[in-house]
Amino acid sequence: MTGPRSLLILSLSPLRSDPRVLKQITLFRDKYQLFTCGFGPAPDGVAGHFELDIALASWPRDPQRLALRRYVDVYWNIAAVAQARKLLRGQRFDAVLANDTNTVPLALSLEPKHGVHADLHEFAPKEHFNKPAWRALVAPYVRWLCRTYLPAARSVTTVAEGIAEQYTKDFGVAASVVTNAAPYADKQPRPTGEKIRMIYSSAGQRYRKIEDIMEAMRGAPEQLELDLIVMPNEPAYVAELKALGEELPRVRFREPVPYDQLVDTVAEYDVAISIIPPTNFNLAHALPNKFFEAVQARTGLIIGPSPAMETLLRRHGLGAVTADFTPAALVEVLKTLTPQLVDEWKANAHAAARELSSEHQIKGWEHAVDGLFARQEA
Structure with a gap:
């Protein structure tokens, strides 16, 4: 040759x-x-x-x-x-x-x-x-x-x-x-303050039922805040979400960021939400980018009972799993959040970051x- x-x-x-x-x-x-x-x-x-x-x-x-x-x-x-x-x-x-x-x-x-x-x-x-x-x-x-x-x-x-x-x-x-693991990021967990900041990022597609994540904030404790990064895949749907956000004072929308800036952006937060309703076969088996980005960002995770995500989350102690995919089930988890618990999740993410990095996968x-x-x- x-x-x-x-x-x-x-x-x-x-x-x-x-x-x-x-x-x-x-x-x-x-x-x-x-x-x-x-x-x-x-x-x-x-x-x-x-x-x-x-x-x-x-x-x-x-x-x-x-x-x-x-x-x-x-x-x-x-x-x-x-x-x-x-x-x-x-x-x-x-x-x-x-x-x-x-x-x-x-x-x-x-x-x-x-x-x-x-x-x-x-x-x-x-x-x-x-x-x-x-x-x-x-x-x-x-x-x-x-x-x-x-x-x-x-x-x-x-x-x-x-x-x-x-x-x-x-x-x-x-x-x-x-897996869709993210590249290893050389970060340290950031201590959680009294205000627990949460992030949800997703494609803006109606079958993802993003409104359910937002509705859960009506019953969430006062110390929780939620930011969303939603891609404009379905502009009419995203406009509906933003109109709903006007009713929710602790919910804000952020502009999408390039992929190479996403882990740094997620690292500004304490908990990432990765709840994906199983509205089709692929979503039922989802193990998405954002799960791994949260690990590299050293944030905690809240997921729905999606088998592939749940296996890894429980193995490494990365966060909490809701009982189902409803807003009420998410509210029940949100009520358990404390800075101490979230700091435990962050420490566990730090310990698992190399194993769950793309370099390994x-x-x-x-x-x-x-x-x-x-x-x-x-």
Whole structure:
């Protein structure tokens, strides 16, 4: 071999703001000749980038072909896939890291010498299962996509144990787990004052029921304050939340911050709330970025009874679990908060920060991608 081996990281997402993909880029850019393909400008430190128009759809908008189950045509006519295919035509890579099921057929079509590793950020067949039209038209297509292409990937990772088990059960692929852990932050816990400051950050999507978090503040003790950082995914919904916030004097909204500033922002607070109602399969198995960001920020955590989060929280003593996902259950936990209890949670987060950091977790990707080359060279 005359030069470094080439690796393409492929994702139909804005690469410079996708936390999971950015971790992959940071991990591999000094190890391989790294190329990227995704929405928006090139990430830092890559050898080359194939930029996709961020206005292009990354999922099918073709109800007629979906209804007729002309799934091959459906896939290759997705606007972002079609542009990526055109940009990548004639390119040769030693290996491809394909993010999410919607890039796996494209990655395989490039015929990389050492194969494809698929990193699946959700359980794709049930991603929007709460929407009847998606369930009727798109879900059968996604199941076909998984059934047809995932077995051809040489290795697979996903974000949580329950999702990995479902991929194995439904499609026979062995998936290992790489969580959405945040990079290790060299911080010390900040002592909790008499005022206990809480933070909730989330995408602004109605199915997350953010209003329930806010409503709990009506019954919360006077020494508690809540700030929210809500992305404007659904502007009308976010406007409703802000109108509700006008009725709640101890609730404030903050502007979203870049990903690389999020841990520092969370570290200004004493407790992070990570309650995610199980309104679909993926949310029921959620182990989200914000859980790990709170650990690196050395804040306590309050979560709902989501199995993946609850396992880690109880193992490390990171915070409290509500009895269910209702505002009343959150109020009951909020009534137990004292500076002393929160300081215990912060100390436990500090003790667990290295183990729960991305530096520990991303070894799963390193093992998988290195394994592509090792298998071919053996």
